[in-house]
Amino acid sequence: xxxxxxxxxxxxxxxxxxxxxxxxxxxxxxxxxxxxxxxxxxxxxxxxxxxxxxx
Numbered sequence: 001x002x003x004x005x006x007x008x009x010x011x012x013x014x015x016x017x018x019x020x021x022x023x024x025x026x027x028x029x030x031x032x033x034x035x036x037x038x039x040x041x042x043x044x045x046x047x048x049x050x051x052x053x054x055x
Contacts, residue, residue, distance in 0.1 A: 017023050
């Protein structure tokens with residue numbers, strides 16, 4: 001199903017890119033950076049608030 005939203009289209013039939021080498025490389029890079037520097041306190045606080053809202 002495609003839905004037109006302003007200047008972009010949402011398509012629910014998108015393929016799985018979890019094994020795409022580009023995606024895997026970027027994910028590993030992000031994981032290493034988070035391990036080295038951690039996450040900003042504002043992001044952790046936002047996550048905590050969102051988690052509490054869910055229940």
